[in-house]
Amino acid sequence: MPDSFDRIAVLGLGLIGGSILRALARGGYVVSGYDPAPAEASAARGAGYTVAASAPEAVAGADLIVLAMPLPRLEAALVEIGPWVAPNTVLTDVGTLKVPVLQAVRRRLPGARFVGGHPLAGTEESGFLAGHPLLFRDAPWALALEPDTDLQAWLSLAVLLCDLGARPVPTTAVEQDVAIARVIGLPHMLAEALALTGLRGGELGLSLAAGSYTSGSRVARTRPDLVATWCDGNPGLVAALDDAIAWLTSSRDVLAGGGSVRSLAEAGHRARMEWEHREFGPVDLPVDAEALRQHGRDGGWITAVVEKDGPDLGELRLLGMRPVR
Incomplete structure (x- = not known):
């Protein structure tokens, strides 16, 4: 043994x-x-x-x-x-x-x-x-x-x-860091961005904030110095951000043209449910x-x-x- x-x-x-x-x-x-x-x-x-x-x-x-x-x-x-x-x-x-x-x-x-x-x-x-x-x-x-x-x-x-x-x-160290970029580094960066975006909406928005905002920005409560050590120096996080930005930019352009974000919602819902039900x-x-x-x-x-x-x-x-x- x-x-x-x-x-x-x-x-x-x-x-x-x-x-x-x-x-x-x-x-x-x-x-x-x-x-x-x-x-x-x-x-x-x-x-x-x-x-x-x-x-x-x-x-x-x-x-x-x-x-x-x-x-x-x-x-x-x-x-x-x-x-x-x-x-x-x-x-x-x-x-x-x-x-x-x-x-x-x-x-x-x-x-x-x-x-x-x-x-x-x-x-x-x-x-x-x-x-x-x-x-x-x-x-x-x-x-x-x-x-x-x-x-x-x-x-x-x-x-x-x-x-x-x-x-x-x-x-391996390399494979772990690439994977972690998408499930730890990126969620933390998105949470920080969401917290800032909600704040910029003014007091009315903050008084109406409920589950979606509080859940999505929850990990922004983490000590900033720890977040930096989880993100800085990880090249995989750049690729993860590129993917997230591409999804958001595409949806932003659709909305600006009067379209619907349903395709993003459907793709995200499917991805989440497939992960949950493995x-x-x-x-x-x-x-x-x-x-x-x-x-x-x-x-x-x-x-x-x-x-x-x-x-x-x-x-x-x-x-x-x-x-x-």
């Missing part, structure tokens, strides 16, 4: 890191956290969790390190903990964009057993107090499998994530990196890693789900 983790360190105790700390402790794992912000560290410590006084103290002796700090702080954190990371320690992260994180780890900790991760389970709230141990239940969790990724480390993390109730999705079926997967990546491209995820007849990787059985066509 893949390695189990005897001691886990979580660096960064905001919404995601704090929820991971809670979930791991709830699952019986030995876990300690660290956050340079006194308020977050104090909140976690006050809730009864083990919180180290420094990042090196947190990671010393850990066999899994979860990097849950904002992207701008990542590189400095890698430099700080580098001397205390043991050769066999597995590192993962929870950042929205995977390419910048992968590049930073390769610069600062070359040869590290790093597996990029991204739980799709956030809210517009932030901070330790906004977290919950069940935040990741049934949530997709991108788990990057690069050509040089340690497969044993990847499988060990997949087991852990399944234990937390999440759905590990095999992918059906999924179980599959057995080989312990093969490319087969796993293809499983992710096909919309699948891992449900379990089980042992067949022996401890070798070739004796493992991977169970998953994927859309039924």
Whole structure:
């Protein structure tokens, strides 16, 4: 079977890191956290969790390190903990964009057993107090499998994530970032634009705003610095914006000519309903990196890693789900 983790360190105790700390402790794992912000560290410590006084103290002796700090702080954190990371320690992260994180780890900790991760389970709230141990239940969790990724480390993390109730999705850093541009970056930018457009309509419009406006602009409540880290530096977002602008421009021209936006409404309705009503079926997967990546491209995820007849990787059985066509 893949390695189990005897001691886990979580660096960064905001919404995601704090929820991971809670979930791991709830699952019986030995876990300690660290956050340079006194308020977050104090909140976690006050809730009864083990919180180290420094990042090196947190990671010393850990066999899994979860990097849950904002992207701008990542590189400095890698430099700080580098001397205390043991050769066999597995590192993962929870950042929205995977390419910048992968590049930073390769610069600062070359040869590290790093597996990029991204739980799709956030809210517009932030901070330790906004977290919950069940935040990741049934949530997709991108788990990057690069050509040089340690497969044993990847499988060990997949087991852990399944234990937390999440759905590990095999992918690569590049493919994940391209996909995320359309389902995270673009929705956030549209929400900001909608909030500004509604405001420009004056007080009457704002007093009449109801479900469509509040739902569409909800994620504009997210901290702006976080939104920037999710969008900046992702080339895939440019293509996603081009597609959205093309739809809006076409509809704008139709309206200006006295026509109807029904074709846009019908296409959008059909796309949403097809996504909502996808059906999924179980599959057995080989312990093969490319087969796993293809499983992710096909919309699948891992449900379990089980042992067949022996401890070798070739004796493992991977169970998953994927859309039924």
